[in-house]
Amino acid sequence: MQDKELLSAIREGGRAKRLAVDHLFNSHIGMMQTVQSKLHLSADQIKDMYADTISATIWNIDTNRFKGESKLSSYLYRILYNKSVDLLRHTTTNKNVAYLELAEESSALISEDQDRILESSLDVQIVKSELFYMGNPCSNIIMDWAFWGYDMAEIASRNNLENADKAKKKKYSCMKKLRLLLKSKGISDL
Amino acid sequence: MKNDEKTFEKYFAGNMSSTEAKAFSAILANDKSIKDEYDYFLAVKKGAHLLERDQLRSKLAKIDVRNEAVADESPRKTNRSIITIIKWAGGIAAIFLIAFFAFYAPNQINSEDLFAQNFETYVAQAERGSSLDEMKEVYNDGDYNAFLKMTENVDETPELQMMIANAYMNKNQFVEAIKTLTKITDDSVLRDKKYWYLGLSNLKIGNRKEAIQHFNYLLSISNYKKTETEEILSSIHK
Structure with a gap:
């Protein structure tokens, strides 16, 4: 799958996005090892950084922040590397180690990593938890709409609802339910 | 929310013209009820992305990144060794090391980066x-x-x-x-x-x-x- 096709499939949503995300995830797994060996991260750390990188990239494509100006693999590599450097900065006890100094070269690129916006808010973490714990079908329906971008007809068929209209009504009631759950957690301004 | 959702999607996905985006930003700045709806829309989108990121993390848990092989050649150990050599061998050795890395290191990094x-x-x-x-x-x-x-x-x-x-x-x-x-x-x-x-x-x-x-x-x-x-x-x- 070429970069252009992949970007357009992610932005199209639905099944096309699902296939494109799988492709994006599977075809760059080897990057983890390169960055891990350069920066001496543990297996768990590099895996977390890789998941964050894929997630950040999807967010940047969804919101049109990444339009394919550079090669997708180079873009992913930069984010993974920058995130890993950032993690080292926060976890290492000896800031003078040479590999971290070398890694500093990339700090100018960190602003590209837009998903800090995603992780910065406690409220968003609570939204994520409530979305998970509210269970199905609401959890699936909201994910199908908010992350995967399925249209209402597809959401209906994926969630055993009669038609698009029923799916739309169900989604509306699920969103209402989620909002109430969030209010009960003290998030009143949503 | 119902009627505004298409507009929210368009704004979120960066599909508005600059004029449309400015006009919508002005609405968000002036109309609290629409702003609240948009904030909720955005929070759900972000929450959904974070939830999917957790799914990716679970998927990765099964994958072997070969951490053991890397640990043997850890930069920490290498750096400690280099520092020890520099301490023992003094200035001449340091100059030798700098010259050595200046000659070899760029090629090595270049190949790895090109591969990655x-x-x-x-x-x-x-x-x-x-x-x-x-x-x-x-x-x-x-x-x-x-x-x-x-x-x-x-x-x-x-x-x-x-x-x-x-x-x-x-x-x-x-x-x-x-x-x-x-x-x-x-x-x-x-x-x-x-x-x-x-x-x-x-x-x-x-x-x-x-x-x-x-x-x-x-x-x-x-x-x-x-x-x-x-x-x-x-x-x-x-």
Whole structure:
């Protein structure tokens, strides 16, 4: 799958996005090892950084922040590397180690990593938890709409609802339910 | 929310013209009820992205990144050794080391970066009813140890050889990957990919001469990854 096709499939949503995300995830797994060996991260750390990188990239494509100006693999590599450097900065006890100094070269690129916006808010973490714990079908329906971008007809068929209209009504009631759950957690301004 | 959702989607996805976006920003600044709705819309989108990120983390938990192999060559140990040498050998040794790294390090980093920026795992194409379907699923899920185990005592087709080679590449076993790739015959539809991955594997383990030969051969027989191949060759020659 070429970069252009992949970007357009992610932005199209639905099944096309699902296939494109799988492709994006599977075809760059080897990057983890390169960055891990350069920066001496543990297996768990590099895996977390890789998941964050894929997630950040999807967010940047969804919101049109990444339009394919550079090669997708180079873009992913930069984010993974920058995130890993950032993690080292926060976890290492000896800031003078040479590999971290070398890694500093990339700090100018960190602003590209837009998903800090995603992780910065406690409220968003609570939204994520409530979305998970509210269970199905609401959890699936909201994910199908908010992350995967399925249209209402597809959401209906994926969630055993009669038609698009029923799916739309169900989604509306699920969103209402989620909002109430969030209010009960003290998030009143949503 | 109901009627505004299409507008929210358009704004969120960056699909508005600059005039439309400015106008919508002004609405958000002045109309608290719409702003609250948009904030909720955005919070759900972000929450959904974070939830999917957790799914990716779970998927990755199964994958072996070969941490053990890396730990033996950790930069911490290397740096400690270098510092010790510098302390003992003094200024002359330091100058020698700087000269040594100035000569070798750029090439080493360049090859690794070139590999990392260009290596994308071959994705197996699913075919309903194919006997390879289960293997392809395990392979595409990135569970390379399980996949390689499944391939024992199975007749190797060119596609299976390509998958096996890619599994080895992901496991940092490039010599095995090269051996497997060379088994793919040149009359296979995977011929171009074979030379691409041969070039990359050789590049990764520092066999520059072989990498150049494979990339040059690929350019001579096909347009597959032409731009990338030319870029790699040009970087290698710098």
